[in-house]
Amino acid sequence: MRKRSIKNTRVNTEVQHELSNIIRGGLKDPRVAPWTSVVAAEVAPDLKTCKAYISVLGDAYEQEQTIKGLQSAEGYIRRELARTLNLRNTPEIRFVLDQSIEYGVNMSKKIDEVTKDLKTEGVEEDAE
Structure with a gap:
């Protein structure tokens, strides 16, 4: 699968949508700010890795804590992603703060x- 293919674009969109649903509805970590949104998701063509661009409304401390909370919940998020999406491989997620x-x-x-x-x-x- 090429990086700019229609299938890759569709997978990126689905992963972004599901990540935002999981973060909004499933996480109980108090470090994750309530105004957290997934701006974009870039899944590698081999479906092994994913960069999730996260935007947090708040100061630098809240942004840092939200990223730490998401990184600690990465296993849970990945498991929920595997449950909701039918992909060959569930990507390993890296959270990147988007300014x-x-x-x-x-x-x-x-x-x-x-x-x-x-x-x-x-x-x-x-x-x-």
Whole structure:
């Protein structure tokens, strides 16, 4: 199976969906933050490994604790994945912290601040 094949894309999507269901509904670890989402999942073509990109809404400490909690629950998550998905091999999961959503929110705030400053400057010039 090639890396960019339709089958690989379908497997990635299914693994991402099931991982998010398992994390949301099955984990009881208090270290895992309630606002944890699976942004993407990349399963290797041989179905042996998987990188799960995780986004956590919170500070750096909560993000670190969530990744530690997920790593300690990897056996449970993998077993649940094997139970719900019918794959030849159940991939070994590596959790990677994804900062893209947080980066996007920060950039959006900065853009809003700049446009707000531009609007207030425009209002002051019109008043004169």
